[in-house]
Amino acid sequence: MKLKYSLFTRRQFLNGLFGGWLGALMVSFLYPVIKFVFPPTREPDQVILPFLDFKDMKPNSVKVFSWGSKPGFVKKNKNGSYWAFVAVCTHLDCNVTYIPEQRKFFCACHDGWYDENGTNIGGPPPRPLRRLILIIEGEDLIIKREGVK
Amino acid sequence: MNLLGKKKRAQSWFDERFGISGIVKFLREKKIPQHKHSLWYYTGSAIMLFFVIQVITGFMLVFYYNPTLAEANKSVGRIMTEIPMGWIIRSIHSWSSSFMIAFVFIHLLSIWITKAYRKPRELTWMSGVFLLCVTLAFGFTGYLLPWDDLSLSATKVGTDIPRSIPIVGVWVTKLLRGGEDVTGDTLTRFFGFHVCILPVFIFILLAVHVYLIQKQGMSLPLAVESKKEKIQELPFWPNFVYRESVVWLILLGILFTVAIFLPPSLDKSADLMAPAPEGIRPEWYFLFLFQALKIFPAKILFINGDTFIVILILVEFLLFFFLPFLDNKPAEMKGKFITFLAYVTIVYAVVMTVWSLL
Amino acid sequence: MMWKMKRLLVFSLLIFLLFSFFLLKLNFAQEVMEEEQNKITQAEENAEKIVPSPKDIKESIGIYVFVVWMWIAIIVLIYILRLKIKEVDRLFYIRFFSAKKK
Known part of the structure; x- marks a missing residue:
């Protein structure tokens, strides 16, 4: 079907074209701004720590290490095995503490409780504490993100 | 059709509360005269463009900059190497400042030569002179912030100049430096000037300046005004704004191209105890002053050379500030002489600048 | 002319x-x-x-593409603006809007 008259006036067409190009140009200016303002903050794939520092830990205690910009806990269990957690509450990002007497992790911000396995047992936390993979290789303690080879 | 009706309703709702229609009506009726000196009308909006770019890139840089002795240079280095696009953003901020000041000079000289400060625009000129001072202060304080050898030396020299003013000079220097010497406190202080104090001043002055221009309309050059013909005028909206947009687009293109291909580098962190490096220079817009200080003898007529030149600069500045009142007979001999002085100033500044580069 | x-x-x-x-x-x-x-x-x-420079070849190609694209966009926009300027000037000179008001 051929229309007898154009649906747009010349002015509307020009305005649309102008706005489109201007918008495209602005978007290409915006791209570096967004890249700058939101820099990529990647958490580390793995952290290697000297095992010597953790050898003498008492069972049922934790030691802090830095997991990127977050704190991490290396926990020595009663049976002498080591676990690693990201020591950040799953509720609203507060750092948690370990209370050895009660064998619980505690988040002071909103009264969140986790048991010694990191499972959320009381208060607002929706998920268990995040576990990290911990491997002891000779002198090194290697802590990895899950899913990293 | 229904949508259009809703848009109208929304518009009138806001208009009842804000009263925008008055401003819209004003802009619709605002006219820009067209004559052979109309080109200079575009310089003001060019300054505005660069100012807006300065504000935006400044906001971005302040996200990562640390104004402390230990961290300033490192944080600028981090912006340039680690943060994505950081070096481009810094380069745009640096180049845009140069462009802005260049256009401030062009704007000022064009007004001087076309005598746009004639009655009733004296206050517009004076607010403009203050704006010039604030703009140069922005440039001066911003130059220290990367905290490398060059910026430290330039700041030492620059903050020492006021010391030569009799009586108050010592205190001005102390105020600028935050103590006897340039230290980490100076850096923090300059940062405060650059991001807090000067912006407040520039926004107030800009509001006054722009308001006065809107209130009084565009000035006509003497030669055009005296012709008594009916002058062709164009509406500000949209005819003139479209023309301005063309200028803006070209300037934006030039700015970004230069900023991308000639980014400023960063020297190692300044050492407060190290001797001044060779070939220190302030930014190009202070070169004429720098050279004048260099060539002046140590003693003139029993006065200290520095004191002499600083007093000279102050007197010149006062004359400059009160120019609209001095130039009260623009069409006569005196007015012509003042216009001639503008050209002398241009030649002087260019010669001094080129000389200092040699 | x-x-x-x-x-x-x-x-x-x-x-x-x-x-x-x-x-x-x-x-x-x-x-x-x-x-x-x-x-x-x-x-x-x-x-x-x-001395700042593009981090890698990807970034430097990106920059060249950006500069070329920016200038093309600017030239197109200026061309359209010229057409628009002609239009609004013509409307102004034939007193299109002031006639409508009366």
Whole structure:
């Protein structure tokens, strides 16, 4: 079907074209701004720590290490095995503490409780504490993100 | 059709509360005269463009900059190497400042030569002179912030100049430096000037300046005004704004191209105890002053050379500030002489600048 | 027509002036760079000067593409603006809006 008259006036067409190009140009200016303002903050794939520092830990205690910009806990269990957690509450990002007497992790911000396995047992936390993979290789303690080879 | 009706309703709702229609009506009726000196009308909006770019890139840089002795240079280095696009953003901020000041000079000289400060625009000129001072202060304080050898030396020299003013000079220097010497406190202080104090001043002055221009309309050059013909005028909206947009687009293109291909580098962190490096220079817009200080003898007529030149600069500045009142007979001999002085100033500044580069 | 030519001349002169002004600075920058190349041993000792440049080949290609794209967009926009200027000027000269008001 051929229309007898154009649906747009010349002015509307020009305005649309102008706005489109201007918008495209602005978007290409915006791209570096967004890249700058939101820099990529990647958490580390793995952290290697000297095992010597953790050898003498008492069972049922934790030691802090830095997991990127977050704190991490290396926990020595009663049976002498080591676990690693990201020591950040799953509720609203507060750092948690370990209370050895009660064998619980505690988040002071909103009264969140986790048991010694990191499972959320009381208060607002929706998920268990995040576990990290911990491997002891000779002198090194290697802590990895899950899913990293 | 229904949508259009809703848009109208929304518009009138806001208009009842804000009263925008008055401003819209004003802009619709605002006219820009067209004559052979109309080109200079575009310089003001060019300054505005660069100012807006300065504000935006400044906001971005302040996200990562640390104004402390230990961290300033490192944080600028981090912006340039680690943060994505950081070096481009810094380069745009640096180049845009140069462009802005260049256009401030062009704007000022064009007004001087076309005598746009004639009655009733004296206050517009004076607010403009203050704006010039604030703009140069922005440039001066911003130059220290990367905290490398060059910026430290330039700041030492620059903050020492006021010391030569009799009586108050010592205190001005102390105020600028935050103590006897340039230290980490100076850096923090300059940062405060650059991001807090000067912006407040520039926004107030800009509001006054722009308001006065809107209130009084565009000035006509003497030669055009005296012709008594009916002058062709164009509406500000949209005819003139479209023309301005063309200028803006070209300037934006030039700015970004230069900023991308000639980014400023960063020297190692300044050492407060190290001797001044060779070939220190302030930014190009202070070169004429720098050279004048260099060539002046140590003693003139029993006065200290520095004191002499600083007093000279102050007197010149006062004359400059009160120019609209001095130039009260623009069409006569005196007015012509003042216009001639503008050209002398241009030649002087260019010669001094080129000389200092040699 | 003469008037237009004149205007074009003034515009191009202004742009040239602007550019020559910055070319001066560019020359100066190059001189400094040459001086620095002479002192390259010293520079290597310090090796702390940061000269910014694109991080990798991807970024530098991206930058060239951006610059080319930006200038194309600017030229197209200016072309459209010229058409729009012609339109609004014509409307103004035939007193389109003031006639409508009455």
